[in-house]
Amino acid sequence: MTDRLEAAKKARTNVFGVLSAFPAERICDHGEGIYLFDQDGKKYIDFCGSPIACCLGHGDQRITQAVTEQMKKVSLCFGTFWINEREGELAERILKRAQQNLTRCQFVNSGSEAMESAIKLARQYHLENNKPEKHIVISRWQGYHGMTLAALSVTGFTSRRAKFGPLLHPWPKIDAPLCYRCPYDLSYPNCGVICAKALDTLINQVGAQYVAAFLAEPIGGTGTACMVPVPEYYPMVREICDKHDVLFIDDEVICGFGRTGKWFGIEHWEVNPDMTIMAKGMTGGYTPLAALLIDDRIAKTFEKTGGKFINAFTTAGNPVSCAAGLAVVDIIEKERLVERSARLGEYLHQRAREKLSPHPTVGDIRGKGMLMGVELVKNKETKEPFDPTLLASSRVHQLAMEKGCMVFPTSGFDGGVRGDAIIIAPPFIITESEIDTALDVVDEVLTDFEKEAA
Numbered sequence: 354m355t356d357r358l359e360a361a362k363k364a365r366t367n368v369f370g371v372l373s374a375f376p377a378e379r380i381c382d383h384g385e386g387i388y389l390f391d392q393d394g395k396k397y398i399d400f401c402g403s404p405i406a407c408c409l410g411h412g413d414q415r416i417t418q419a420v421t422e423q424m425k426k427v428s429l430c431f432g433t434f435w436i437n438e439r440e441g442e443l444a445e446r447i448l449k450r451a452q453q454n455l456t457r458c459q460f461v462n463s464g465s466e467a468m469e470s471a472i473k474l475a476r477q478y479h480l481e482n483n484k485p486e487k488h489i490v491i492s493r494w495q496g497y498h499g500m501t502l503a504a505l506s507v508t509g510f511t512s513r514r515a516k517f518g519p520l521l522h523p524w525p526k527i528d529a530p531l532c533y534r535c536p537y538d539l540s541y542p543n544c545g546v547i548c549a550k551a552l553d554t555l556i557n558q559v560g561a562q563y564v565a566a567f568l569a570e571p572i573g574g575t576g577t578a579c580m581v582p583v584p585e586y587y588p589m590v591r592e593i594c595d596k597h598d599v600l601f602i603d604d605e606v607i608c609g610f611g612r613t614g615k616w617f618g619i620e621h622w623e624v625n626p627d628m629t630i631m632a633k634g635m636t637g638g639y640t641p642l643a644a645l646l647i648d649d650r651i652a653k654t655f656e657k658t659g660g661k662f663i664n665a666f667t668t669a670g671n672p673v674s675c676a677a678g679l680a681v682v683d684i685i686e687k688e689r690l691v692e693r694s695a696r697l698g699e700y701l702h703q704r705a706r707e708k709l710s711p712h713p714t715v716g717d718i719r720g721k722g723m724l725m726g727v728e729l730v731k732n733k734e735t736k737e738p739f740d741p742t743l744l745a746s747s748r749v750h751q752l753a754m755e756k757g758c759m760v761f762p763t764s765g766f767d768g769g770v771r772g773d774a775i776i777i778a779p780p781f782i783i784t785e786s787e788i789d790t791a792l793d794v795v796d797e798v799l800t801d802f803e804k805e806a807a
């Protein structure tokens with residue numbers, strides 16, 4: 354035990370940025386199925402997928418075996434010197450599951466890297482097409498796309514941008530299509546989906562000749578606590594992008610690989626993006642891996658011009674991560690986990706509405722499939738959020754951890770600075786009764802939180 358506490362101390366002392374907001378001495382010892390265990394053997398249900406990446410549960414020996422087998426053969430073969438068989442196989446498997454227009458895949462290491470790559474590719478695509486002025490990337494407030502500087506520039510998550518303003522590209526943004534807090538104070542359907550039309554207006558204002566791409570998460574992630582845009586939204590976005598020769602980049606880092614009950618979240622709107630990025634679920638969180646899928650006409654443009662897309666990262670698409678990715682795709686397909694995510698997702702949302710909606714602090718429950726946001730409000734009638742200094746979502750997270758349940762805290766979707774929520778995104782292998790047990794814990798936690806906040 355002393356050794357373990359010593360290890361915790363080492364992490365806190367030597368690793369820069371180990372979160373200090375949470376209790377200190379909790380070591381993650383091991384994982385099994387939907388649970389993680391601490392150093393004392395206390396079990397925590399991973400009700401947020403660690404966060405939102407763990408789709409197959411922890412400790413799956415099939416993935417361990419695939420990774421180990423690959424490591425015994427070779428772990429690294431640099432892409433400009435060698436053909437990497439695993440990379441080719443995985444690219445083919447993923448492209449088969451994506452929309453038909455996406456015909457090429459490039460691997461990188463993280464969601465942020467994939468976003469950087471998509472932005473660079475959009476820029477170069479227009480250059481190759483003799484439209485060098487097209488360089489601006491439009492995104493949405495409250496969208497989250499990563500921590501690196503270009504990815505953070507398109508991120509509209511105010512607290513994450515706050516300290517880096519002067520380093521970020523001043524690219525324009527439209528408001529998030531979050532009906533619960535409509536930025537136009539309108540109601541669907543009478544609103545005419547003005548939040549989508551805003552893209553057309555902005556492109557006209559900026560000048561279409563300067564705009565390279567628009568990008569969005571199909572279903573919001575941490576920045577909006579799982580906002581689901583209305584059915585007309587993405588078809589309208591697609592039409593607007595086509596009208597202005599603006600590429601539509603679909604960020605599936607959270608939604609991809611079955612999280613929302615389809616392979617890719619944008620399929621709910623039957624819209625084809627020009628690029629799709631993905632990470633998290635593609636290896637179930639077992640190894641770092643991300644990818645960028647590319648529309649055929651973009652690939653063909655490069656073929657025609659002979660343009661080289663210089664975007665190589667040392668460990669991108671390494672055989673070990675690709676072996677993990679292949680094992681994950683195998684398991685998802687064999688066990689029909691995308692269908693399971695859709696079915697269990699319906700159950701999760703229905704049970705959450707029954708158990709959590711009656712709480713005076715639960716303002717909205719939103720999302721799709723195994724991705725759910727629970728917005729916490731001070732006043733349900735007026736939707737008044739909690740005072741941000743109370744850190745309401747972090748407090749709910751802490752109380753849930755004490756009771757052995759992991760939920761992901763997030764905030765800032767009311768005008769960028771207020772608004773609290775927890776995200777629930779369990780592994781797809783969870784059962785109905787485990788969902789019930791975990792929701793009972795969240796129910797108790799909310800009751801405790803409400804006593805404290807009263």
Ligand SMILES: Cc1ncc(COP(=O)(O)O)c(C=O)c1O
Pocket residue numbers: 463464465466468497498499500570574575604605606607632633
């Ligand atoms: C929608 C979305 N895009 C991009 C990213 C960045 O991915 P990564 O953390 O792998 O860099 C995230 C991370 O949470 C995300 O949720």
